[in-house]
Amino acid sequence: MRYTLILFIGFLIFSCKRIEPLQGTVATYSTNSVKVQPKTILVDFSLSYDSLLTYFGLEKGRSLYNSEKQAGIDFPLRLDLIAKPQINVRKANNVLLKLPVEVQAKPNIAGINTGLIQAKSTIQLDFKWLWKDINHHQVDDLQIGYSWTAKPEMRVLGFPVQVHGIVDPLIQKNLPDIQTKIEKQVNQRLSPNNLGNLINRMPMNYPTELGEIRLTSADVDLKDLIFDDKKITGKLHVRTALSLSDEMENPKPNRWVELQSTGNKLPFQVDYSFGRLAKMISASLKIKENQVNVWADSTSMQVKLVGLAGSNSSIQLRVKPLLLADGRISVAWSTIEMNGISFLMRGITKRRIKKGLGMFAWSIDPYLNRFNQNAWGLKLVDGKLAISSLYYTMNSVGIHGEVGGNWELKK
Numbered sequence: 001m002r003y004t005l006i007l008f009i010g011f012l013i014f015s016c017k018r019i020e021p022l023q024g025t026v027a028t029y030s031t032n033s034v035k036v037q038p039k040t041i042l043v044d045f046s047l048s049y050d051s052l053l054t055y056f057g058l059e060k061g062r063s064l065y066n067s068e069k070q071a072g073i074d075f076p077l078r079l080d081l082i083a084k085p086q087i088n089v090r091k092a093n094n095v096l097l098k099l100p101v102e103v104q105a106k107p108n109i110a111g112i113n114t115g116l117i118q119a120k121s122t123i124q125l126d127f128k129w130l131w132k133d134i135n136h137h138q139v140d141d142l143q144i145g146y147s148w149t150a151k152p153e154m155r156v157l158g159f160p161v162q163v164h165g166i167v168d169p170l171i172q173k174n175l176p177d178i179q180t181k182i183e184k185q186v187n188q189r190l191s192p193n194n195l196g197n198l199i200n201r202m203p204m205n206y207p208t209e210l211g212e213i214r215l216t217s218a219d220v221d222l223k224d225l226i227f228d229d230k231k232i233t234g235k236l237h238v239r240t241a242l243s244l245s246d247e248m249e250n251p252k253p254n255r256w257v258e259l260q261s262t263g264n265k266l267p268f269q270v271d272y273s274f275g276r277l278a279k280m281i282s283a284s285l286k287i288k289e290n291q292v293n294v295w296a297d298s299t300s301m302q303v304k305l306v307g308l309a310g311s312n313s314s315i316q317l318r319v320k321p322l323l324l325a326d327g328r329i330s331v332a333w334s335t336i337e338m339n340g341i342s343f344l345m346r347g348i349t350k351r352r353i354k355k356g357l358g359m360f361a362w363s364i365d366p367y368l369n370r371f372n373q374n375a376w377g378l379k380l381v382d383g384k385l386a387i388s389s390l391y392y393t394m395n396s397v398g399i400h401g402e403v404g405g406n407w408e409l410k411k
Contacts, residue, residue: 026332027321027390027397029298034391036241036269036400038216042261043236043378043407045222049087051411052232055198056189058085064101064123065178075170078104079123079178089227093130099123103152107170117163120150125182131225131234134195134256139186144179146171192256199254208367211276213244217252221259236409237261244367245271245396265404270364272397284360285353296394300334309349313340317353321397323390329399330361364399381406 053059060081068076083100090096103119124145131137152167153160188194205214218240225234237259274294281303282292293304305315315338319331336353338346365385383405391398 024322024324024330024332025390027323027392029296030391030393030398033271033393033396033398034269034400036243036267038218038239038241039265039267040219040237040239040259040262041264041266041407043238043409044233045236045408046231046233046410048231048411053085053087056186058099060084064099065181067174067177068106075105075107075174077171077174079121080104082120087227089229090126093225093227094128095126095227097125097127099125100149103171105152105167105170107166115154117152117154117167119148119152119164119167121146121148127183129225129227131222133223133258134192134221135258137190137225139183139190142179142183144175144182195256196253199256204251204254208244210270210272210364210367211244211246213242213367214251216241216243218254219257219259220254221257235261240266242266242268242403243270244268244364246273246276247271263404264407265402266407267400267402270397270399272399274395274397277397280362281357281360285356296392301331301392303331305353308353309338309341309345313338313349315339315341315349315353317357319357321390321392323387324361327365327385327387328361328363329390329397331357333357379408379410381408 058081060083062081063078064081065077065079068078079101081099082102085100086098088096088098100122101120103117103121105117106115107117124147125142126145127142128140129137130140148164151162151164153162155161199218199220204217205212207213218238220239221237223235223237225232239259274296278292278294279289281294282289285292285305285308287305287308291306291308293306295302300318300320303317303319305317307313308315315336317336318334320334322330322332324330333354336350338349341349380403383403385401385403387399387401389398389400
């Protein structure tokens with residue numbers, strides 16, 4: 001009997017032992033979810049020449065020039081790439097592009113087709129690529145030349161006959177037209193509309209356990225472009241924001257516009273739906289998801305737990321989201337009401353709930369930094385995350401903040 005009494009007293013002491021709520025900044029109430037405003041960040045940019053040539057379509061089999069269907073041409077000429085182009089940088093932004101091509105021509109002399117002439121050549125494009133920003137750039141001082149790697153020949157009675165003495169003057173006559181067409185193609189490719197296709201091919205979102213993380217539609221500018229031995233480098237100015245939520249938004253297209261950077265801190269917004277919050281609470285209390293229901297009014301959030309201490313038991317808590325000093329998010333309770341629970345079980349049940357809520361804390365840092373692992377090529381070095389505000393609505397918990405560091409984009 002004495003041991004039973006001691007055990008009972010110990011049980012009461014244990015169940016009544018006070019567990020202090022976590023301390024931090026309490027969330028405020030907002031009638032609506034507040035959209036974070038995008039900012040412009042500076043991103044170190046590099047693009048390999050292989051990627052650049054692929055964008056321009058300069059790959060084996062591509063036709064660079066074809067005048068076969070042009071009316072009034074007595075020397076229809078076709079140039080097709082037969083190998084990978086090479087880029088050499090002579091001095092700042094002065095580029096030499098070498099294009100190995102197969103040459104085919106079907107000259108007409110006095111209206112008579114003299115046959116097919118074939119050759120191999122290296123077309124050399126020497127030019128300056130002047131770039132200030134997306135609306136102020138051009139390819140300038142373009143000069144074109146060529147050298148034979150297999151001299152022009154045609155077959156007469158099945159035998160090859162070299163005809164470069166005839167072909168050279170005809171090609172020289174066509175060089176101005178070839179130069180004009182190539183320069184026009186390059187400048188068209190560099191227009192904001194065509195470059196828009198490039199940035200809109202990049203995925204802007206990916207899933208996580210806490211919802212869909214996405215970059216909002218971005219405005220992009222490119223400055224300080226420099227050619228080195230293997231790649232182009234420069235500075236991207238990108239105006240966008242990060243968001244994490246359960247909502248699936250129809251993304252707007254990204255666009256190229258003139259921008260000025262304002263720093264390296266990218267704003268972010270997180271919206272945790274109450275459904276997702278209920279799942280997290282159930283995991284912390286080690287109960288089933290259907291035992292937790294969350295809703296809110298303007299004074300606090302309400303959490304109802306059913307079947308925690310018997311099938312007919314129910315517990316209702318008033319809580320508010322809490323920003324802890326270390327940047328994690330938790331909840332603070334103000335009242336706990338119990339129904340359908342015996343007197344002996346009330347203390348231990350309340351302690352279980354308080355302990356579970358005390359351990360209920362999570363960080364968004366690992367999720368917002370996950371774009372270091374995705375396919376965009378966007379990386380953050382020495383990243384630091386700061387939360388500026390915490391609020392809740394009738395449907396969700398909202399978080400605003402910034403994530404900063406050194407941004408890089410390598411393709």
